Amino acid sequence: LLLIRIALLLLLAFGLAAANVRATGHNSRKLSWGNTIVAGCILETLPITGHAAATVGPIGMWHLGVDALHLGAAAIWPGELVCFALWLKNRQMTTDFARQSELSRTTRRFSTSSLVAVAILSTTGLCNGLFFVHQFQTAYTTVYGWLLLAKALLFCLMLCFGAWNLLLLAPRLSMEAHANAALQRLLRNVHLEIFLAAVVLLLVALLGITEPPR
Numbered sequence: 001l002l003l004i005r006i007a008l009l010l011l012l013a014f015g016l017a018a019a020n021v022r023a024t025g026h027n028s029r030k031l032s033w034g035n036t037i038v039a040g041c042i043l044e045t046l047p048i049t050g051h052a053a054a055t056v057g058p059i060g061m062w063h064l065g066v067d068a069l070h071l072g073a074a075a076i077w078p079g080e081l082v083c084f085a086l087w088l089k090n091r092q093m094t095t096d097f098a099r100q101s102e103l104s105r106t107t108r109r110f111s112t113s114s115l116v117a118v119a120i121l122s123t124t125g126l127c128n129g130l131f132f133v134h135q136f137q138t139a140y141t142t143v144y145g146w147l148l149l150a151k152a153l154l155f156c157l158m159l160c161f162g163a164w165n166l167l168l169l170a171p172r173l174s175m176e177a178h179a180n181a182a183l184q185r186l187l188r189n190v191h192l193e194i195f196l197a198a199v200v201l202l203l204v205a206l207l208g209i210t211e212p213p214r
Helices: 002-021 026-044 058-076 081-092 097-132 143-172 179-209
Strands: none
Touching: 002 026, 026 058, 058 097, 081 097, 081 179, 097 143, 097 179, 143 179
């Protein structure tokens, strides 16, 4: 499995280099899709070496599938936050108010895709928690349970920021009088979400090396 992962990483590095050379055109789009598929394959090999692989029997395959779906959703949100922040930064440089409607539409699309990813993350995260936390008291009496609760709380906080962006800031982006202030606030919110996402990834890493409760 390690050799397969290394081969996929080398293939991805080659694909990214080729995409950088061919930055425009129809071939670049094909390369982008190819790189996305290879990166997805690398991502989906992680559950095989994690806690999910320790679950035996038919339920073990179910656990691996849930974990793989969880990782896929995490690649969309909060994985796409960095790309969205860079795009917002680029739009911050322009004073063309005719693009404000585009900014509002893109923010709504981003928020909609994020909500779908959040729904998947919530469901699969709950399922993953049930695989390891069989009794409610272990959620607050074990290190694994504390880490899991901290991850859930940070996730809820990120969800609040996402709702703020969608319900309050996105409509204001299409209003010329409020567009600049809304864009500044949206960019700050996205930066905060990226920071929280980094903390969540740290907690995920700690969960990966912490023994689940028995």
